[in-house]
Amino acid sequence: MAVEVSTPVFEGPFDLLLHLILKEQVDIHEVNLATIVDAYLQEIERLQSLDLEVATEFLLIAATLVELKARRLLPGREDVDLDEELALWEERDLLLARLLECKTFKDVGQVFGRLADEADRSYARACGPDERFAELMPDLLEGVKPRQVHAAYLRATTPKPEPRLDLYHVTLVKANVADALAELLDELPRVGRITFRRLTRDFVERLEVIVRFLALLELFKQGLVDLEQGEKFGDVQIVWTGGDDRVSVSALTIDDYEG
């Protein structure tokens, strides 16, 4: 039987987020997004053995949360970029919709559990016709040869190949902070100084930009880059301060981000 991916407490990112929002917060009108983000990130760090897909899902939600939170850190709100504002709302609505759907089926699952428990108390009659009707029963073994019984035994005892499910039709965004870090560690020492906008201009997916930003924060924390922003909503200047020696990703302890 396959090992189900689960964390000690939460089974997935939605589970966790639902819990944080619906149960942790006492007064819903005083909900502090920052608290949720921090608790969420903390929980992610605690999770040691997530598989890649789940980790990506966690990360994706974390990225959205971080972006929402980042909004609060931004100085001034007068000249908000309408497109960005709209995109953020879309992002948030999407997350909200997914949370609601997840919650819906969680509730249905509970109802199913009750139905199954109730149904389990009754046992079906499955006796079949008695010996008086034996003659009528069609001979199901007609034409079956010993060789076929042998083949059936082999079929039954042969380990089945794990049913691999096709993934190619899914365009999952596999953004990963570790990979982003590796690229930054390769690029930044060479260019020395670059704006965030230029650094991310080739990215189509929003998540890739966010992950790149998280990687940059990591480097900032490690003292390898300086970040400057000359004016509100101006370009963020990134300056490599890590010297000329090559820094490898493994030298940075970033295990928690890896799948």
Place this chain on the structure above:
Amino acid sequence: MTEKTATRAVDAEIVRALEAILLVASEPVPTDLLAQILEQPAAVVDQLCASLASAYDEAGHGFELVRIAGGYRYQSRGDLAPYVERFILDGQRARLSGAALETLAIVAYKQPISRSQIASIRGVDPDGVLRTLQSRGYIDQVGRDPGPGQAVMWGTTPAFLEKLGINSVNDLPPIVEFVPDAEVVEALEQGLRIPKAADVVSDVTTDQPSNAPSSE
């Protein structure tokens, strides 16, 4: 009235035949098959089964006649489970985990549905749960997505209906009944609120950069 009396006379024999057939069946017998054997319209069969079931209820028998998974069957009454379980040594039924029930719920309401669609609703990799549910016979592959990638599509089986004690997935309550109520929606909205300018100041003071995700 005379017509009805005549029907009654026929009914007596038909009802006895119905009981005899259901007694020797080893799985739920579909209405159509009963109708064919008894040479009665399906509607009449359904009606006879319904009145037979309520006659058993009234008489207080230890068994009942139920409509399940598209057919009729005899089963022991739920309240007598302690006795029956003493009789059936392997009687313990395996309970389904929360994850399995939630996945089953998604498959039941959204079938046919692909693995990745389930994953996007639950936010977790459903492969393990899907294998468990398939090996228990509650779901099965019901085809492939005609689109690119031709993903395997999943659906529920008659065994699922039997497990839940229902006749058809159409008997499940409409999904709208489960949509979270306004309070929950509001809580979630508040939780994911995009702050207005007024909020910004207070947040800045509480959120130090040290809250940024770290790996330590």
Place this chain on the structure above:
Amino acid sequence: MTEKTATRAVDAEIVRALEAILLVASEPVPTDLLAQILEQPAAVVDQLCASLASAYDEAGHGFELVRIAGGYRYQSRGDLAPYVERFILDGQRARLSGAALETLAIVAYKQPISRSQIASIRGVDPDGVLRTLQSRGYIDQVGRDPGPGQAVMWGTTPAFLEKLGINSVNDLPPIVEFVPDAEVVEALEQGLRIPKAADVVSDVTTDQPSNAPSSE
């Protein structure tokens, strides 16, 4: 007299339990076993069964409770045999399913074998299939595991050997050390390939939900 009235009150529950147990039993249930489960003297059980049997007779049900082979069982009434026969001829599947044949093969090669050992080989609950195979007379209970739990052990019958035209299970082709056949090796290697067009078509046509086995 007062004693008898007190007994009556207990009886109602006991009689219902009796009905429930007999209903789910797939072979005659010995008086002693009923006495043990119901915590009643054997004489009381016999008495309850007798009055239950005559109550069914009076009510004119299509089934009856009979004492047979040292135990009690429900069976269809003799006069309704034509209906039951029609049901057997019309309603039974005429072929052994792949799952049933595999289970039969496991019993043939591994006998005596318990239900749970079969389950662990096949990965699914074999109860339904075992019942089918037993009702066809291909397998039977050949004893109980002497270990704790005393699981029922299954084996093949002389009828099974006869149908296959062999004298003994030793005449079945021998099982050599497991070597995956070419098909399996290929499947393992191709785990991630897109199925060919031919596979897709056959999958869609054979895997309809309505065909999904209900009790395998």
